[in-house]
Amino acid sequence: MALSNDELKAAILNKAMTAPKPQLYIKDFYECDPDTKPRAVKNAANDLVKEGKLTFWSSGSTTMYAAKGRAKDEELRDTAEENK
């Protein structure tokens, strides 16, 4: 049976925070609940972005998701390099 929307969001967030890779493709979240349709997983992940718990990372051609603070951010990286 498919997870409820809240359960699905919790599973997505958990995966984003614990996965070895900081940035994940939308398809990586499908395994959070194989019974849920991809479009519902996408909607749940995008809701988490609106809530400020996930963030988008985009190369311009592809978009990935990361838990807030885990994404590789060029500006933060540049600042960190300057502070070294």
Next chain:
Amino acid sequence: MPKHDTPLLDELEKGPWPSFVTDLKRQAEKKPECWDILGQLELSFKDRITHWKHGGIVGVFGYGGGIVGRYSDVPKQFPGVAHFHTVRLNQPSSKFYSSAKLRDICNLWEKYGSGMTNMHGSTGDLVLLGTKTENLEPLFYELTHDLKQDLGGSGSNLRTPSCCLGKARCEYSCIDTQALCHHLTMHYQDEIHRPAFPYKFKFKFSGCPNDCVAAIARSDFAVIGTWKDDIRIDQAGVKGYLKGDYIPNAGAHSGRDWGKFDIQKEVIDLCPTGCMWMEGDTLKIDNSECTRCMHCINVMPRALRVGKEQGATICVGAKAPILDGAQFATMTIPFIKVDPDNDFEEVIEVIEKIWDWWMEVGKNRERVGETIMRVGLPTFLTVMEITPAPQHIKEPRSNPYVFWGEDEVEGGWERDVKEFRKRNAQ
């Protein structure tokens, strides 16, 4: 910001053509960061490598596309372009806008960005080049509230839909491309502004098979206007061309004297399927063989017109990447109704069937055309519930094996193979 010595770039100002270097120098008088663009580009020419990094978490609140992060990898040397993000604006259908609107956009970009634009990007968007992260939210606010413009698509989103001039200015158009483009843009706002797919997905709409937006070469989902019945022939018009009363090609290519119009040489012999001929001074067409190349109609628009029963052909899976191979779209649905009165529901049904399948089966960073190529066209047609037509077949098969579907085999894949072999063991 200091000027930089740019001897290599200066070479690009020497030809008789317009030079972006000259434009950038002119713009740098108002926007000093443009000196740093020139400086960094000169360095790239010397180093033979780009000094741009792209990607990041930049964007505006609530949107997952429309802004492409750009950063310099030598920010200390060129601080003016340390951040130099690209902003994509959703262009109006057919790119019809007033000069007042363009002036407003340019003024806004002078205020918040470098002032440099790309009209239009190959995506179709109005592309604004170069701003800093802190300018994005105020720019977006004024753009949406004062100018009533929206951002376009980027990343794994539905990209900004794009269409030809359509019925607004073109007599060949078989569908109202502007209405379709606008309707789908509004219908799929969520998919345009937030990532939804394994990779990018592009719609393009052409009113006729001339395909002026090159939908068949550039879009994952190409809707190309066509007709089902016969090409309309005005035999008096044909005679007009034969007598020289009308200029062929509607006056195009008239820069030199091509001699007297020769219908045999210029039209009939060039028909790719050989479906036209003259009987006396009457033009005949075997419409069942017409492949909709548009050549005869383009040459003799006063004599020939597209048919009356109009709709569209849907082709799926083109891509034009910089790396890896370009691929044309595959004709998937030969004819579909394109009806604004029912909000284009036939087209939307096809789109969503493709998306549901591709979102599940497509790999990360795999365009739908690549997925089709990987699983094979027969599988895709089965998913789409389309009966294969001769036009779906690229070439006669060379493989002697016959591949059956499970439902075509008695007992399916679950039958007792050992029992079957026992019976055939003699």
